[in-house]
Amino acid sequence: MTESKEGAVTSPLEGRVRWYHSLRTRIALWCGLLILVFLVGVTLASAWYLRREILDNARRDTRATAADAAGRLENNLRTLTIASDNLARLVAHTSLTPDELEQAQIAALQAVPGAAGTLLIVEPRQPGEAHYARYIGRNGRHRDFITDGFDYRARAWFGRTRAAGRGWWSDPYLNQTAGRVWMTTYNVPLPDGAVGMVSFDMELGDLIAPIESLAHLPGVRATLLAPEGLVAFSSLPGIALRSKMEDYIRREGRTDLAELVEAARERRPTYQSHRDTQTGQLRFSVLEPIGDSGWVLMVGQTYDPIIGRFNSALALLLAGSMVVALLGAFLVRKIGEQISRPMEDLTRSAVKAMNNVDGRSIAEIHGDPMPQQHRLDEVGVLARTMEQARHSIRSQLSQIENMGAARQKLESELSIARDIQEALLADGRRFDIGLHHLEADALLEPAKAVGGDFYNFIEHGDELWFVIGDVSDKGIPAAMFMARTVTMLEIAIQTAATPAHALAEASRRLARGNDTCMFATVLCGRINVHTGELWMASAGHESPLLIGRHQVTTVPVLAGPPLGFEVSDDFPLWAGRLAAGDCLVAITDGVTEAFNLGNEAYGDERLARLLEGLDRNAGAAEACQKILDDVRRFIGDAPPSDDTTILAISWGRGLGLDNGPSDRHSSPAGRGETGAHQPGALIT
Structure with a gap:
């Protein structure tokens, strides 16, 4: 006004x-x-x-x-x-x-x-x-x-x-x-x-x-x-x-x-x-x-x-x-002027009908019907259309208001679901026992509000179990299947002797009632905090990478079938040992298949070059962050194509620790100092 x-x-x-x-x-x-x-x-x-x-x-x-x-x-x-x-x-x-x-x-x-x-x-x-x-x-x-x-x-x-x-x-x-x-x-x-x-x-x-x-x-x-x-x-x-x-x-x-x-x-x-x-x-x-x-x-x-x-x-x-x-x-x-005069008359009539001396909104108008509706030409069609539009404005605004409330509710629920999903993910671990130092950490960045990637760390005596996986879909369905998979794996690990047994037990549990035919690829491992001995099994997941003192190699873990399709016991067990100073890195395909605006994938070669250039004294948390930062720089303004998850475990000898009785404790990764690493070789 x-x-x-x-x-x-x-x-x-x-x-x-x-x-x-x-x-x-x-x-x-x-x-x-x-x-x-x-x-x-x-x-x-x-x-x-x-x-x-x-x-x-x-x-x-x-x-x-x-x-x-x-x-x-x-x-x-x-x-x-x-x-x-x-x-x-x-x-x-x-x-x-x-x-x-x-x-x-x-x-x-x-x-x-x-x-x-x-x-x-x-x-x-x-x-x-x-x-x-x-x-x-x-x-x-x-x-x-x-x-x-x-x-x-x-x-x-x-x-x-x-x-x-x-x-x-x-x-x-x-x-x-x-x-x-x-x-x-x-x-x-x-x-x-x-x-x-x-x-x-x-x-x-x-x-x-x-x-x-x-x-x-x-x-x-x-x-x-x-x-x-x-x-x-x-x-x-x-x-x-x-x-x-x-x-x-x-x-x-x-x-x-x-x-x-x-x-x-x-x-x-x-x-x-x-x-x-x-x-x-x-x-x-x-x-x-x-x-x-x-x-x-x-x-x-x-x-x-x-x-x-x-x-x-x-x-x-x-x-x-x-x-x-x-x-x-x-x-x-x-x-x-001769052609547009009827349109001008209609315009004046429309303005007069839409104006309201009480100052109410257009949606509140209940005035007289639009004039010129009796005409048989385009002006009459327009007048009748405007009359219909006037009646539909109120219902449309009401629908918009309801949709806005529903959207706000959905966003709130998604936020709660994201918080719940993040609560399912374990914190990083750090062990300093005598002269031995083990650090485990992971990062997850979903492509949507919630995602299908997951990881977990479970302490079992003097051993640390770790899991990283990728569900076959994204969004809410993947998040729900992810929560079920994390739970089943955690239950299976409590009674399993090896990662292969844990995957076999989880395969039986997840195959029951899986009408949606969703599946998850999983890498499950167990490492001895004292000796660096390592056991791993794979359910269709990518092989992890080992950052040694002198080179980066792929750990040859044979893969069994993904979890969820059918029951299987065929999960080959890989056994080896981490040498002092080694760092094990496991990822989901959201890292290597991250695409930039030019539709170019990040790829295995770029990841290998990044790991070759990492500081050999870097811990697990720093390795995860370096990889995630490099992937973000690569994709730039491109939207993420998949969930991105990175898990890393570094093992070696600590510096400045007492040589007295062994002291075992765990704390979130990223705190304290990483010990110096002695060269070693992977045993298969």
């Missing part, structure tokens, strides 16, 4: 739902969200596909543009190289006079578009032949090297041409004679043993004319590399005819172009996507060798303008998607 501004007490159930909490608003918002998610998903998927297609098309266009420009450059160069090769073969294979050589040279120059000049050198092959070395320019300028005394043989280009054996292109150079014009030259030696060469000059402007238009395209950069690596032309500012591409990369830090330059050095066509280290733009660059001329063309295209326009269109689409989603949500809300 809460108090209103006027001081009136109001119910926490309100009959009115605010618009932002209403069903139609939620339906509208969810529909709008779904529409938005759908539209955004479709838009983004389409954008991803279109972006990839646009980039792929742009790459193909860039490669096609580079290949086309390289083809046009190759055609320009090929025309000049063919003319040079033809003139060289003509001169080498015919004997022409100087006038005829000049005419042939002029004709070749006129036949080659874009050629700026030609040089022809023909050295005499036989005495008396003419020596010809002339340069003829397209502007009519002639130069006779013989008359001028020009020593062309001392020029590097002449030596390189003769040594090359094939035509080669020079890097661009500034021709002062032609009026400070940048040119490049193709040089070819005379074939078939003739001594001389043919050169054709081409102005660099004529050479790069086919690719200059690329430099003006948006986002495109074109670079032409000469055979020796000099940048002949480039859209990049400040590097054309000034440096090589390697120098530019080193100077400007353009490591993104290193792979392209390596491919240019190898005259290998390639293409790659890379990010400009100066501008950060994503670029796609293509490298195309110009035939076998040694020239290389690089064309790069940035996608930022394309992606920018694409992203603008994508933003508009997303904004449109949001508008459509909002419009859809508004329409759905209008439609939902």
Whole structure:
């Protein structure tokens, strides 16, 4: 209950739902969200596909543009190289006079578009032949090297041409004679043993004319590399005819172009996507060798303008998607208002019916019947269901109250049963007789409130009888059978001469009236406190372990049938002796079959490793606690799968005891000091 501004007490159930909490608003918002998610998903998927297609098309266009420009450059160069090769073969294979050589040279120059000049050198092959070395320019300028005394043989280009054996292109150079014009030259030696060469000059402007238009395209950069690596032309500012591409990369830090330059050095066509280290733009660059001329063309295209326009269109689409989603949500809300109105009426009626001005609980309501029950649609079904629910609340609460009381009573009874079961279990024992010390102890941890495991210690003269067992079930039935088994064993031990006789007597007693067919595995033993002599028999129980001074071994106790199925006398007796310092450990399968959260069992090997690492001076109580602690650490947060019981008996010589008359007394394990152990061997 809460108090209103006027001081009136109001119910926490309100009959009115605010618009932002209403069903139609939620339906509208969810529909709008779904529409938005759908539209955004479709838009983004389409954008991803279109972006990839646009980039792929742009790459193909860039490669096609580079290949086309390289083809046009190759055609320009090929025309000049063919003319040079033809003139060289003509001169080498015919004997022409100087006038005829000049005419042939002029004709070749006129036949080659874009050629700026030609040089022809023909050295005499036989005495008396003419020596010809002339340069003829397209502007009519002639130069006779013989008359001028020009020593062309001392020029590097002449030596390189003769040594090359094939035509080669020079890097661009500034021709002062032609009026400070940048040119490049193709040089070819005379074939078939003739001594001389043919050169054709081409102005660099004529050479790069086919690719200059690329430099003006948006986002495109074109670079032409000469055979020796000099940048002949480039859209990049400040590097054309000034440096090589390697120098530019080193100077400007353009490591993104290193792979392209390596491919240019190898005259290998390639293409790659890379990010400009100066501008950060994503670029796609293509490298195309110009035939076998040694020239290389690089064309790069940035996608930022394309992606920018694409992203603008994508933003508009997303904004449109949001508008459509909002419009859809508004329409759905209008439609939902018509559908949800009967439900809202029912809600108000239900709240009114459930609220009670006297402040009584819902279970106490005896108000008027729920309205809207006459309707034939879903609202009517809901109204009738709510009316039935109102009537069933009281009976359900009553049932819950009765169940709670019964559960509380059951838990109390289980607690009493656990206390009774624990009272059936004996305390540990300790014997200090002269120089001899025996300590016996056990721990039991049930998987449920009560369990089926048990153990017992019974003093009989100078001997200590001990029992450990495991009933075939868990919970209350196992606890009841366990109590019966402990009682029968204790009765049998009072008159039995050996553990085998005790098990045989208990087998006869437990088999009577065992209609539930429950059974128990039992290990029964007897030890002489003075000598350490030990007798044991097993009714289907696991063999105990012996912790000696130097190793851990399994005591080979042959097992007879479990107790409870049928009467049996077949319980083989094992006899031996504990040496000074030995510790006998017996367990139930709740130790080795304890499972962790990974469904991994504790296992015999892990138990053996633990016992190997125990302190050999540890007593029975410490051994039991170490084993239980290790099992708990292993299973962690996993629920216990079975009852866990550990029994241990340590025997040895005591230290600091009087050497007078023997003094026998027993006390709970864990008190006093454990005597030093002398090495010994098990006798079978």
